[in-house]
Amino acid sequence: MIVLQSVTKRYADTAVVDDVSIELGHPGITSVIGANGAGKSTLLSMIGRLLPIDDGTITVDGLDVTTTRGALLARRLAVLRQDNHLTARLTVRDLVAFGRFPHGRGRLGPADRDAIDQAIAYLDLDSVGDRFLDQLSGGQRQRAFLAMTLAQDTHYLLLDEPLNSLDLRHCVQTMRLLRRAADELGKRIVLVLHDINFAAAHSDRIVAMRAGRIHAVGTPTEVITTAVLREVYGLDIAVEEFGGHPMAVYHL
């Protein structure tokens, strides 16, 4: 499990993440929602040791993220932010192969090659394996980075706004794919999502943040309610049920 204890992150005098204690990384998909500046991405980045923690501790399966050796942690937890260098002229296969880096320090054995092939096949990238990333569509590129994290073969997968700058079709495909990876491969996925309906439809657990603190935690039905959304977003949003999922009607 990923355990956060009194975690705080400050920029100047403002606490962006304020004394947060929570357990994350339950089986399936956990989505973190909240308004801009609520501290979602900062929280995710601190778990992935991409940002230093000002106060408190974060452990992943008992390993403290600030002191554990990088490679050891990289075999437990993969983290993907959206500022990936998209103009990189790497082939898809090269990129996915880097996912094996924490396992073999760059030397690829037969097991590594199998993992790479499987990740590429799982994300349906066989036909573009030898293409450069800068020649792919946004959706394909997103899948290539996901394939890398699959090859990394970690228990936990943290994704910061994986639906950013994807069109509707690719959003749906990505969410279904993550659902499949959680169900079939046993990945424990933590997402930062802006679209609360995607979160409601595909998550097992939802964490709602407000002003650097955890405001609500629970199943989609427990968290996606008019009362919680009013607190979190400051809007009165009707919530309907559709196919067993709560759906927030916020476009009207």
Add this chain to the structure above:
Amino acid sequence: MRGIRATSAALAAGVALTATLAVSSVFVGVADVTPVSLLHGGPDSEAALLLAASRLPRTVALLLAGAASAIAGLIMQMLVRNRFVEPGTTGTTEAAALGLLVVTVGAPGLPLTGKMAVAIGFALLGTALFLLLLRRVPVRSVILVPLIGIMLGSVVGAVTTFFAYRLDLLQTLDTWLTGDFSGVLRGRYELLWVAFAATITAWVAADRLTVAGLGRDFTTNLGMHYGRALTFGVAVVATVASVVVVTVGAIPFLGLVVPNIVRLVLGDNARRAIPWVAVAGAAFVLACDLVGRTVRYPYEIPLGVVVGVVGAAVFLYLLLRSSERVH
């Protein structure tokens, strides 16, 4: 695995072309050194002496400096994540020259290796300053990055020129900043092997450089220490740039043109690109040197001038090409 055999064949062809250029380079010059004169004269002839003392050292120096400078350019481009930087557009070369000036004035008795060490120190500081400046500039425009480096280089260069002028060392400064191989003799180029060794370590650690080129977050996710990879890469670049300045003088645009052309075909994977960049860099320098030696034979045009003209043209082309793509 597809294409590996074809790539190896192409690389072999590239090596063969470079070898041909190297052999031509050995036999071009005012004095009569030809395979025939060597065979006739035997090992003690004037031709044999010239070959060992001047011609071979020059060709080896060209090969080493060409390969190492091109690789330094590639590393710089990956670490800064910008295709238009090389030691000459990041203040590295100018900082190395300033270091040389300081040590020439302050400790003239120091052996060449000591001077080189001081130059490397200054080059490291100059490059670090450039990277710090980049961190403070909010706009990450592709063109702005090398402009900042060129501005930094100009400031450092102006300081260097001022003191060189005051101390009557302008001519010495000029030999550092204009690559010229006409003075290469046995005993005066061997430091270039240090640059070559530095690029070999870069090849060994190529994957780390590629990963670091994909950014801090990406590197951290794979369990690698970003700062360490960056420091290592900058150290290689500073070493190569300093050694080249100390021994033969800066070769402008080389580190820019060669990696960019290789990159268009092979992409950003350093492990794959480095052998190609080395071979292409060596071939490019050899060819430019041959041109410089034959265009107004028996006189010579310094290599830095020839590479500068050809390199600037290719650079301009790449620049226009990229802006076409952006808009």
